[in-house]
Amino acid sequence: MSDKRLSITEGWVAAAGLVVLGLIVRLVAGPFRWDVFAWPVNIIAAALFIAGGVCVFLFRKKSPVLEFLGSLQAAVPAMSVAVVLTIVMGLVRQVPAGMTVRDPFGFRSMLSSWPFVLIYIYMEFILLQAILREITSWRWKAFPALVFHVGFFTVLLAGAMGSPDMAMLEMEVNRQSPQWSAVDEMGKTHEVPLGIQLLGFDIKEAPRIRYEADIQVLDKSGAERRTILAVNEPLTMDGWKIYLADYDAAMGSRTETVVLEMVRDPWLPAVFAGIYLMLAGAAMMLFVKRR
């Protein structure tokens, strides 16, 4: 049994230290590269992260540092520093993804900034320790917190690891022939497994303005699907979700083209599971007596 416990001071030192470390890493290695985590690196990293967390948990009694990693003394400073960096992100105009800008700390692309990434990883690790503790020293009073913790942990992990696998493409479809390619945020063209053609377009004025695109979607096997796309009413097909995004306003309902947003997000079910757990945890917090 360790009798030396680390205090909140060490917590602040650890959190601040990670920020400093992040700044140094940035100078040496450049911005954090999310594209490295495309499948299958992301699932391996997630598995290693969880395995590492479980190991630290299992050996926590052997070292005050390991014990500390699951404590409030670690959690509160970690959260606070994460909030501060997120505030910086909220105050500083962020550059669009893919653009680079000269920026000594990387705060103009905070999502690729090492201090930001490291502190959130640290927070996630502490969260995992808290979850393992709550599971192994079970108290029903802590159940809402456990559900909430698991939900937030899942959203962060699946959201972060899933982001390199996410594709958001823009496709301009026309009335003449099916389109089989779409463009990403940086203007690069990608082949997609769906061919889409515009058959008609309608703007309904009453009772409320509504834009409808009549489209035909083909897949590689030749199967056809004809449907009406409206704003807030996307089509799901072959793992892709297709949204109506824009049309040629100058031409009105005689528009020759519409712009569709195509989104693929294989990690989405995990993120949604996390979201629903968080909602359940929050609801439980309202009804459970804390005293």
Place this chain on the structure above:
Amino acid sequence: MFWNFFPYFAIASVLLWVAGAFFAWKSRPRAAISLTAAGLLVFFAYMLWMWIALERPPMRTQGETRLWYSFFLPLAGVLVYSRRHYKWVLSFSTLMAAVYICVNLFKPEIHSKTLMPALQSPWFAPHVIVYMFAYAILGAAFLMALYLLIFKRKSKPSAEDMDTCDDLVYTGLAFLTFGMLMGALWAKEAWGHYWAWDPKETWALITWMCYLTYIHFRRLSPKNTGAALWILIASFACLQMCWWGINYLPSAKSTSVHVY
């Protein structure tokens, strides 16, 4: 045009709330609660009338969200009062609601009747209502922190006082969570992604994490009430930034889909 009728309803509601607050000071809870409830009914009648006349929920503009806040704040106040009988809470909530009403009186806005297509979703009303309620509850927590830090600074907050702050934050945070995640689910449906780090979303996350930090700090250092109360003040500042501050932030003005 609709806002021409607002002063009449607003004055009636505020007078009823002032009366309610007066009876709270006089330790007459039944009168205090009835009068405050009457004020809430009058105010809600205006909002309902507006909803019907506009043929859409009145929550698209800054002024309209302030209406909801001016309604939910005395509601939060009367809920706290009915549980704890704090003499001062109805005065504070009335005053704060009156501030937001005055902002509306002095900044009248012109509203178009139709809703942008992106807002014509069943998510719209619940997302905004839940957030406005959360803001009101957390506003009450802010008022509590102000009261304890300024008017009762000579003594340490009692356990009961801190319990009130905690209860308000747990409740407010739960509703913030509902609002934020509803926003994410709606965003996925409408825009294709559940989280785009839009400045509004970033500040919503900041606000959410601030209150989460309060909860964890309270568990870590229950005796350090001063620091806890300052966390509440700072958290509320982040909340205001998220709600309307981003409309004035240079970095957010032209980039956020939420600026309205």
